[in-house]
Amino acid sequence: MTPRHTGVSESRRDRAMAARLATLEERLEAAERQQRLLRTTVAGLAREVGRSLGCQCSRCDESYTLVGDGCMYCPRCGFRESL
Structure with a gap:
């Protein structure tokens, strides 16, 4: 049952x-x-x-990038890329 x-x-x-x-x-x-x-x-x-908020960091994926002075910078991992 x-x-x-x-x-x-x-x-x-x-x-x-x-x-x-x-x-x-x-x-x-x-x-x-x-x-x-x-x-x-x-x-x-x-x-x-004097910066703007960019995309998610392509290296660490743990932060948005900051954009200014012709480059994107990740405050989390330090990755920097020219625009």
Whole structure:
């Protein structure tokens, strides 16, 4: 004999799953908002020092590059490339 699930336990499990999903969605939205705020702030700081925010570093993939004075520079790994 195989055990049968009752509608009550499945319903409770569904509600618990829906609550966890809602919590994860809230956390994801908060993280995405935080990321937008940080990117805007970093771009503003770059402008303040006469640079602009470039693409993701092709060498380390751990930072965006800063662009200015005819080159791209990665503040994380130090990679520099002329434009």
